[in-house]
Amino acid sequence: MHRTVLAVGGHIGDMDLTAGPALAKLIDDGDRAILLACTYGERGHPHLSPSEYRIQKIREGEQFAADIGAEFRVLDYSDGFLPDNDEAANQIADIIRAEKPDTVITHWRKSIHRDHERAAILVERARFLASLPVDSPLGRHGVKQILHADNWEDAEGFSPDLYIPIPAAAFQRWRAAIEKQAFARGETYGFRYLDYYTAMMTAKGCLASTDRACGFAVAGSRSSELAGP
Template sequence: MHRSVLAVGGHIGDMDLSAGPTLAKLVLEGANATIVALTPGERGHPRLSPAEYRQQKVAEGEAFATAIGADFMVLGYSEGFLPDTDDVALELATIIRDQQPDTVITHWRHSSQRDHEHTARVVERAIYLADLPMDHELPRHAVRMLLHTEHAEDLRDFAPTSYVPIPDDAFYRWVSAIRHQAFARGETDGFRHIDYYTALMTMRGCQAGYPRACAVFDPSGPQVSKLSA
């Protein structure tokens, strides 16, 4: 059972695209979901200043989370400069202790984006620290499942172990929400992100025997999981 899920991305929008359909599915099945962005992703607009784009990205991230029925947080690190340190991991571990997620979803370990690779390492460290006995005001928490989601910039050596079927109601909830993000529409870098992830879900669905599916990597071992709440 997946009663609570935490999706952690390097930038606002990373988990919205790659894990968003899975989160929408789980929310519709009764789970609680929270999206955490370690940085706003504020340096990716060709015309807006980082301060201006940060404001836009935060508003878009909040709107997306609300539209799929999730909560949203963004931490105070800067795009391109996310450190892979215990300080970041401890901050995230506190969120894990507070939110008590059964499942954590994050980036794959290898990426063309350094922030993504740092996020994957920070998440693994945070999961360990969240279950470590400490002098902490919040109780320790053991995450039951860690999943690495499939992101367009994190494809090196990615080989799925599980497929999450995405029903129509979750897919259309995701599409309705994600189309309000400027970068997802391709307005910042010209890449048609929504088309890409829609096609990816169709392809993974063909492999898994569903109309649509999202692929994930489970470090605990190969399986084909329906991942339901």
């Protein structure tokens, strides 16, 4: 039975980087993946204006999703200004009602980025709202599981309890896709994202007795249906 996975990030590129390898693997397994960014992430370039970088970020998000076989969505919020309210949560809840994901992946609850923290809060609220019997043509849907992705910017208190093995084909497809994003190449603030996340997958692979793996914290549970065979 094929599953639908919704990955919700604070900015375009967040889930591409952290959950992207696992999404590529799941897509290879026949599952469906949707990347949803809560903001454009347009204020993160030292040389481009926010309006210029916004256009580039949308293009990069769309291209990444296409390259790994996922779908792409972005909410109309500006980088650094993601609200923590029911209006934003209901927008995510409507996507949950419409697309009926089995699993939602998002940020850890603690982060150096407020948009990351608020994305995690909004996902929890959206999960609850989507499960309610409300007057909506989309009906209601209960998300079985929420996973928190491993992100160096969300490290406080994060401890993975689920490891998803990343086969070579999925890794290579992710790597080729993420290299097309400026921030991942280190063109914004110089952090070596590609080296860091590649090394982290190798380290997690050692813990999972495989070549590479992505680590996730399972919300409210110590087991997962995503791990698979």
